[in-house]
Amino acid sequence: MSVTIRDIARKLNLSITAVSRALDGYPDISAATREKVRQAALEMGYVPNRAARQLRRQKTDTIGYILPVSSPQHTESFHTVFMEGMSEEAAIHRYDLLISTAPPSSPEEQSIYQSWIQSHKVDGMIINRIQLHDWRVHYLAGQLFPFCALEDSGDDLDYPRVEVANQAGMTALVQHIHQQGYQRPAFIGGPVNLKIQQDRLQGYLDGLQITGLPYDPLLVETSDLTGISGYLACQRLLSSNFPPDAILCINDDVAFGVMRAIHETGLRVGRDIAVTGFDGLQESGFTTPSLTTVEQPVHEIGRELIRILLAEIQNQSAIERLRRITPSLQIRESTQK
Amino acid sequence: MSVTIRDIARKLNLSITAVSRALDGYPDISAATREKVRQAALEMGYVPNRAARQLRRQKTDTIGYILPVSSPQHTESFHTVFMEGMSEEAAIHRYDLLISTAPPSSPEEQSIYQSWIQSHKVDGMIINRIQLHDWRVHYLAGQLFPFCALEDSGDDLDYPRVEVANQAGMTALVQHIHQQGYQRPAFIGGPVNLKIQQDRLQGYLDGLQITGLPYDPLLVETSDLTGISGYLACQRLLSSNFPPDAILCINDDVAFGVMRAIHETGLRVGRDIAVTGFDGLQESGFTTPSLTTVEQPVHEIGRELIRILLAEIQNQSAIERLRRITPSLQIRESTQK
DNA sequence: TAAATTCACTAAAACGTTTAAGGTAACTGG
DNA sequence: CCAGTTACCTTAAACGTTTTAGTGAATTTA
Numbered sequence: 001m002s003v004t005i006r007d008i009a010r011k012l013n014l015s016i017t018a019v020s021r022a023l024d025g026y027p028d029i030s031a032a033t034r035e036k037v038r039q040a041a042l043e044m045g046y047v048p049n050r051a052a053r054q055l056r057r058q059k060t061d062t063i064g065y066i067l068p069v070s071s072p073q074h075t076e077s078f079h080t081v082f083m084e085g086m087s088e089e090a091a092i093h094r095y096d097l098l099i100s101t102a103p104p105s106s107p108e109e110q111s112i113y114q115s116w117i118q119s120h121k122v123d124g125m126i127i128n129r130i131q132l133h134d135w136r137v138h139y140l141a142g143q144l145f146p147f148c149a150l151e152d153s154g155d156d157l158d159y160p161r162v163e164v165a166n167q168a169g170m171t172a173l174v175q176h177i178h179q180q181g182y183q184r185p186a187f188i189g190g191p192v193n194l195k196i197q198q199d200r201l202q203g204y205l206d207g208l209q210i211t212g213l214p215y216d217p218l219l220v221e222t223s224d225l226t227g228i229s230g231y232l233a234c235q236r237l238l239s240s241n242f243p244p245d246a247i248l249c250i251n252d253d254v255a256f257g258v259m260r261a262i263h264e265t266g267l268r269v270g271r272d273i274a275v276t277g278f279d280g281l282q283e284s285g286f287t288t289p290s291l292t293t294v295e296q297p298v299h300e301i302g303r304e305l306i307r308i309l310l311a312e313i314q315n316q317s318a319i320e321r322l323r324r325i326t327p328s329l330q331i332r333e334s335t336q337k
Numbered sequence: 338m339s340v341t342i343r344d345i346a347r348k349l350n351l352s353i354t355a356v357s358r359a360l361d362g363y364p365d366i367s368a369a370t371r372e373k374v375r376q377a378a379l380e381m382g383y384v385p386n387r388a389a390r391q392l393r394r395q396k397t398d399t400i401g402y403i404l405p406v407s408s409p410q411h412t413e414s415f416h417t418v419f420m421e422g423m424s425e426e427a428a429i430h431r432y433d434l435l436i437s438t439a440p441p442s443s444p445e446e447q448s449i450y451q452s453w454i455q456s457h458k459v460d461g462m463i464i465n466r467i468q469l470h471d472w473r474v475h476y477l478a479g480q481l482f483p484f485c486a487l488e489d490s491g492d493d494l495d496y497p498r499v500e501v502a503n504q505a506g507m508t509a510l511v512q513h514i515h516q517q518g519y520q521r522p523a524f525i526g527g528p529v530n531l532k533i534q535q536d537r538l539q540g541y542l543d544g545l546q547i548t549g550l551p552y553d554p555l556l557v558e559t560s561d562l563t564g565i566s567g568y569l570a571c572q573r574l575l576s577s578n579f580p581p582d583a584i585l586c587i588n589d590d591v592a593f594g595v596m597r598a599i600h601e602t603g604l605r606v607g608r609d610i611a612v613t614g615f616d617g618l619q620e621s622g623f624t625t626p627s628l629t630t631v632e633q634p635v636h637e638i639g640r641e642l643i644r645i646l647l648a649e650i651q652n653q654s655a656i657e658r659l660r661r662i663t664p665s666l667q668i669r670e671s672t673q674k
Numbered sequence: 675t676a677a678a679t680t681c682a683c684t685a686a687a688a689c690g691t692t693t694a695a696g697g698t699a700a701c702t703g704g
Numbered sequence: 705c706c707a708g709t710t711a712c713c714t715t716a717a718a719c720g721t722t723t724t725a726g727t728g729a730a731t732t733t734a
């Protein structure tokens with residue numbers, strides 16, 4: 001078995017209390033003893049047992065995240081970078097990230113939330129891919145359980161979160177498209193109750209208004225955020241009698257599928273028809289032609305979520321509970337004639 | 338606070354032992370009592386406290402994985418799907434996945450391993466991106482700590498793992514290239530001590546031998562597995578006096594960068610110069626032109642790793658400890674003249 | 675009918691920490 | 705020189721389970 005606090009105590013002829021407090025740096029242990037204990041702990045390779053500590057402290061030093069997964073194979077590459085950011089920041093604060101998978105709003109998802117929270121598996125949760133009136137927000141807020149969300153559920157509740165200026169980003173894309181001389185931009189969105197869908201669609205509509213471009217409901221298509229669904233949505237758009245000359249996609253993955261579909265018809269992306277993405281994934285710079293997109297600092301967003309959540313857990317009311325992030329327009333070849 | 342086993346016991350006038358054993362289905366509790374207890378537990382919303390259970394059982398029902406991260410922003414999309422597969426299979430067995438991040442072979446990585454294992458945070462580890470004579474394999478095997486690895490470290494140790502036929506896959510690519518009439522295939526590999534680098538490079542060399550194509554050391558380049566490094570490596574290859582007419586890449590991400598670099602020189606991928614990837618990421622089907630690659634069932638690999646690891650943890654020696662997986666050649670446009 | 679066995683349950687210890695409460699010796703101030 | 709403080713340490717309880725070793729009653733066996 002591993003070394004426990006008791007072993008150290010026995011070796012140094014101290015009580016386990018003394019050892020525990022020495023290691024935690026309490027002032028009621030003499031400097032000399034503290035040093036001796038630290039030394040011994042190091043030598044003996046002592047590592048505190050997490051379960052015991054958790055049980056006693058009623059804290060887990062772990063934060064939870066549920067990967068939203070729809071169909072197993074098709075996923076948004078967004079997640080990797082996002083999780084890296086989170087786990088990196090968590091590691092800095094000596095917290096761990098606990099992961100599970102569940103389809104959004106499924107019974108599985110609910111039962112994971114219940115079990116994690118009730119069984120004290122995590123000290124806080126990160127919520128991503130928020131929906132309008134998201135049940136998770138209500139549940140967690142109702143339980144007074146610490147959490148931090150990416151985006152707002154539009155419920156007029158005040159909870160800690162990070163918000164990206166999705167709407168403004170999409171509007172900027174429309175304006176850019178307009179400047180480049182495209183006349184008839186379409187929009188391929190995602191599931192209707194997703195917050196980013198609401199925002200980005202609204203940004204598209206705002207953009208049309210500002211630039212004076214016409215709004216045509218036939219130019220608004222839906223995807224499930226994957227490349228394949230983007231591919232199919234694009235085919236539908238292109239087969240219309242009066243097809244668009246630009247396609248704004250809700251994210252980069254959809255845009256990849258769209259570019260593919262356009263390529264297959266023999267049209268040229270950029271010259272014949274503009275395409276834009278959203279997210280700024282690494283791959284977007286390497287497509288042919290390269291993809292104009294709105295780049296979000298996904299890694300940084302992940303880190304910020306953790307930062308805010310940890311402050312929340314530790315009740316540091318000092319820190320701002322709402323962080324707004326402005327994404328940046330990346331103009332590339334897919335929108336050049 | 339939440340409902341404990343003690344609350345149920347009090348309510349039903351039973352000992353906590355009886356309640357515990359009833360819930361676990363031991364036969365020394367009468368069926369009637371067992372039913373009453375189950376009912377009460379359900380009504381009261383009882384969820385066992387994980388920390389307490391862990392402390393007593395010396396098990397955590399959690400398995401650990403460290404995301405290998407080199408430079409924060411540039412990551413292989415492989416990981417998302419891989420993690421999804423793992424967490425999905427883990428969830429089925431009611432295990433959780435604990436995640437942290439660390440650069441491969443860094444002191445951070447070592448200290449996470451130490452701390453997780455010594456502090457009993459996890460029951461087993463998954464190892465990915467294995468290197469030759471990987472220290473993790475030696476460490477874990479030395480500690481008799483359960484783990485399961487993707488690929489072999491070439492140490493002649495017998496440990497549970499999943500192996501993908503990387504070498505054969507790469508050889509098949511060379512043969513395909515040769516059939517298509519390309520004469521001078523280059524190879525862009527990765528960090529030299531990475532196992533997949535060894536295997537895929539060897540597969541490339543084998544392919545040359547089998548097809549009778551010439552081997553030229555100048556045609557072997559190195560990347561760090563990212564798109565950008567593939568882009569740069571490709572530029573080096575193309576600027577040589579006697580450039581290749583095909584570029585085999587160690588993975589899809591590198592291939593994306595390569596296609597980009599080729600495009601910028603005005604050459605046409607496929608017609609002028611073939612490109613292949615490895616992994617079969619979703620995006621590889623949507624590039625222009627679409628990318629010939631070797632598709633690994635990444636999701637399934639993740640699941641299989643967990644299956645084997647859990648069997649290991651539970652000492653089910655029945656299950657096979659070595660699973661070989663054959664990837665499949667996906668022939669697409671990037672290798673058509 | 676007494677001894678042995680089975681059934682259904684309980685008491686108490688244990689897992690490895692943290693912490694509240696307390697104790698003792700040395701030190702301080704008057 | 706004695707009461708009060710301080711410095712440093714210890715005892716014991718607690719966190720919520722699981723498990724070992726019983727216990728008493730009912731039932732079976734010889």
